[in-house]
Amino acid sequence: xxxxxxxxxxxxxxxxxxxxxxxxxxxxxxxxxxxxxxxxxxxxxxxxxxxxxxxxxxxxxxxxxxxxxxxxxxxxxxxxxxxxxxxxxxxxxxxxxxxxxxxxxxxxxxxxxxxxxxxxxxxxxxxxxxxxxxxxxxxxxxxxxxxxxxxxxxxxxxxxxxxxxxxxxxxxxxxxxxxxxxxxxxxxxxxxxxxxxxxxxxxxxxxxxxxxxxxxxxxxxxxxxxxxxxxxxxxxxxxxxxxxxxxxxxxxxxxxxxxxxxxxxxxxxxxxxxxxxxxxxxxxxxxxxxxxxxxx
Amino acid sequence: xxxxxxxxxxxxxxxxxxxxxxxxxxxxxxxxxxxxxxxxxxxxxxxxxxxxxxxxxxxxxxxxxxxxxxxxxxxxxxxxxxxxxxxxxxxxxxxxxxxxxxxxxxxxxxxxxxxxxxxxxxxxxxxxxxxxxxxxxxxxxxxxxxxxxxxxxxxxxxxxxxxxxxxxxxxxxxxxxxxxxxxxxxxxxxxxxxxxxxxxxxxxxxxxxxxxxxxxxxxxxxxxxxxxxxxxxxxxxxxxxxxxxxxxxxxxxxxxxxxxxxxxxxxxxxxxxxxxxxxxxxxxxxxxxxxxxxxxxxxxxxxxxxxxxxxxxxxxxxxxxxxxxxxxxxxxxxxxxxxxxxxxxxxxxxxxxxxxxxxxxxxxxxxxxxxxxxxxxxxxxxxxxxxxxxxxxxxxxxxxxxxxxxxxxxxxxxxxx
Numbered sequence: 067x068x069x070x071x072x073x074x075x076x077x078x079x080x081x082x083x084x085x086x087x088x089x090x091x092x093x094x095x096x097x098x099x100x101x102x103x104x105x106x107x108x109x110x111x112x113x114x115x116x117x118x119x120x121x122x123x124x125x126x127x128x129x130x131x132x133x134x135x136x137x138x139x140x141x142x143x144x145x146x147x148x149x150x151x152x153x154x155x156x157x158x159x160x161x162x163x164x165x166x167x168x169x170x171x172x173x174x175x176x177x178x179x180x181x182x183x184x185x186x187x188x189x190x191x192x193x194x195x196x197x198x199x200x201x202x203x204x205x206x207x208x209x210x211x212x213x214x215x216x217x218x219x220x221x222x223x224x225x226x227x228x229x230x231x232x233x234x235x236x237x238x239x240x241x242x243x244x245x246x247x248x249x250x251x252x253x254x255x256x257x258x259x260x261x262x263x264x265x266x267x268x269x270x271x272x273x274x275x276x277x278x279x280x281x282x283x284x285x286x287x288x289x290x291x292x293x294x295x296x297x298x299x300x301x302x303x304x305x306x307x308x309x310x311x312x313x314x315x316x317x318x319x320x321x322x323x324x325x326x327x328x329x330x331x332x333x334x335x336x337x338x339x340x341x342x343x344x345x346x347x348x349x350x351x352x353x354x355x356x357x358x359x360x361x362x
Numbered sequence: 363x364x365x366x367x368x369x370x371x372x373x374x375x376x377x378x379x380x381x382x383x384x385x386x387x388x389x390x391x392x393x394x395x396x397x398x399x400x401x402x403x404x405x406x407x408x409x410x411x412x413x414x415x416x417x418x419x420x421x422x423x424x425x426x427x428x429x430x431x432x433x434x435x436x437x438x439x440x441x442x443x444x445x446x447x448x449x450x451x452x453x454x455x456x457x458x459x460x461x462x463x464x465x466x467x468x469x470x471x472x473x474x475x476x477x478x479x480x481x482x483x484x485x486x487x488x489x490x491x492x493x494x495x496x497x498x499x500x501x502x503x504x505x506x507x508x509x510x511x512x513x514x515x516x517x518x519x520x521x522x523x524x525x526x527x528x529x530x531x532x533x534x535x536x537x538x539x540x541x542x543x544x545x546x547x548x549x550x551x552x553x554x555x556x557x558x559x560x561x562x563x564x565x566x567x568x569x570x571x572x573x574x575x576x577x578x579x580x581x582x583x584x585x586x587x588x589x590x591x592x593x594x595x596x597x598x599x600x601x602x603x604x605x606x607x608x609x610x611x612x613x614x615x616x617x618x619x620x621x622x623x624x625x626x627x628x629x630x631x632x633x634x635x636x637x638x639x640x641x642x643x644x645x646x647x648x649x650x651x652x653x654x655x656x657x658x659x660x661x662x663x664x665x666x667x668x669x670x671x672x673x674x675x676x677x678x679x680x681x682x683x684x685x686x687x688x689x690x691x692x693x694x695x696x697x698x699x700x701x702x703x704x705x706x707x708x709x710x711x712x713x714x715x716x717x718x719x720x721x722x723x724x725x726x727x728x729x730x731x732x733x734x735x736x737x738x739x740x741x742x743x744x745x746x747x748x749x750x751x752x753x754x755x756x757x758x759x760x761x762x763x764x765x766x767x768x769x770x771x772x773x774x775x776x777x778x779x
Contacts, residue, residue: 130593130594133565133567136567140617142626142628142629143628143629145628145632146591148590149592149593150592151592256566256567257566257567259567262567262569263569
């Protein structure tokens with residue numbers, strides 16, 4: 067009974083968020099905003115060259131050593147990254163080196179499109195080929211949870227924690243990425259990175275209320291983490307299960323996971339460039355994510 | 363406490379590693395009947411269906427009545443060693459390197475004479491013996507006379523040890539130590555006196571019980587190996603390929619789907635990736651290195667074992683895609699066998715029926731325990747065979763397969779086993 071009520075209220079929440087989102091999108095495209103000149107763009111490049119701004123790579127290297135998501139073995143499995151040589155200056159191709167690569171859409175540092183989750187399956191522009199190009203560059207709010215995550219692998223980001231952050235850095239702007247810094251990416255041993263035991267995975271993530279707050283009250287662009295999945299390792303047992311996937315994608319928001327170098331970003335002020343591969347009806351894609359950061 | 367064979371003295375690195383030589387390998391097609399039986403550990407001779415005569419050497423027709431209705435029938439091999447000699451000179455390189463060698467003529471109780479290698483336990487002629495068909499290093503049937511009483515191991519005889527792939531004192535790679543079968547095989551190898559065992563571990567973040575216990579064994583080293591990753595296979599071959607005497611491929615991806623009980627091809631591709639392409643990757647990386655050390659006495663590369671499935675012979679439709687991947691691996695193992703045979707290396711295929719593990723949970727007994735499968739694997743190495751069908755289901759299937767493959771296809775396709 068209670069579950070049914072919850073499901074109803076979730077549905078309501080989603081449709082409300084959707085309405086809000088369309089308003090935001092209109093605002094985004096509003097005419098009359100100052101149009102940057104070629105000189106403005108060149109100034110950005112000059113600043114990058116001279117140290118006025120710098121770029122931070124937030125991407126893990128795609129390799130077979132990077133662990134994929136673990137699911138029960140009877141379920142469908144996401145393929146890990148694999149590379150097979152086509153030729154390497156040899157009889158298979160004398161002057162050239164190249165490879166065939168294969169991987170699941172959700173491999174390495176990757177982007178989750180709304181269609182990835184059942185809650186986002188019927189939204190417009192919900193696939194990798196249709197997400198608006200205007201969303202590929204967006205500001206980032208970096209919430210530093212590294213101290214907590216170090217103490218507790220199952221640490222959950224809460225609304226209170228977000229509000230405390232806002233007190234210090236200002237309100238999370240609409241259509242910005244919220245990136246949960248845990249320094250989890252510094253665990254270079256894949257066993258420690260997966261952190262599985264007999265009760266499943268133990269990695270930090272947001273709690274359900276926190277996700278609803280970011281979606282409904284802050285209208286963020288998406289949520290990003292350093293772990294495998296935007297949800298906490300134990301999120302299968304949350305209500306709803308995998309709330310970050312459920313609420314974010316249900317509201318047309320995105321996910322970024324397996325990020326790194328979040329410790330090199332300021333709390334605010336960085337721009338994230340994250341453009342997934344244009345895969346027809348794709349649910350996600352590995353991608354190169356980097357940040358444009360003011361200052362040296 | 364398992365016994366470890368004394369380590370041979372390290373070889374002198376300035377001397378050339380010896381190259382393998384083989385005993386004469388040519389056989390007529392009809393004579394390959396001896397090899398076909400020996401490959402399964404069976405000594406069989408032609409018997410005439412019309413006059414009942416037992417015949418040797420094999421011919422197209424019965425030497426007694428000219429009937430062509432000849433069948434191969436298992437023999438008990440009992441007979442008398444009537445004369446013996448010790449070879450001291452030979453033109454064939456293989457024998458030249460191994461002389462002197464004791465051979466003799468055995469008069470089988472079944473009525474035929476044949477020449478056999480004499481096991482060290484056989485007394486001076488005349489005496490009672492038992493003849494077995496063993497596979498020599500060329501992979502062909504050869505006769506070995508052993509004492510009539512008792513069952514001495516071929517490897518007790520320093521020359522006939524070559525007819526076996528005895529794991530005692532060997533360095534062995536078990537490609538996947540995370541399955542119950544892989545772990546049981548490691549334990550059995552330890553018991554059989556293996557000198558060193560490398561145990562492959564894929565996806566180290568998935569902790570599987572049992573592997574920690576193996577890690578503690580003094581003979582064992584757990585090493586990263588994922589047969590779906592060419593780079594991983596190449597890297598390991600670079601590290602230990604020049605040391606491996608026996609490779610046992612236990613990597614197995616078993617999902618239990620028919621064609622229509624799983625949508626799409628993802629699972630089937632993974633089965634192929636482990637069961638077929640995994641074997642191909644291992645073959646490309648390790649086979650050349652094993653061949654290079656095939657005569658690297660006293661501790662030479664000697665064998666390759668594939669863990670296949672009886673469902674490689676005929677598709678068991680409830681596990682349809684798995685069966686197909688094992689059939690593909692079986693076919694590839696024949697190519698590997700053809701290549702390795704030239705260096706005197708043996709490829710042993712194990713064809714178990716359902717195993718008592720999580721993937722065959724819903725199969726009815728009898729099921730083969732991982733420990734029994736491991737024992738069968740080590741016995742195959744200690745013996746002189748190429749194809750092993752351990753357990754009741756496998757024995758039943760192979761008998762039906764030999765009798766009428768089309769009938770087995772129909773029976774297996776109806777889910778009957």
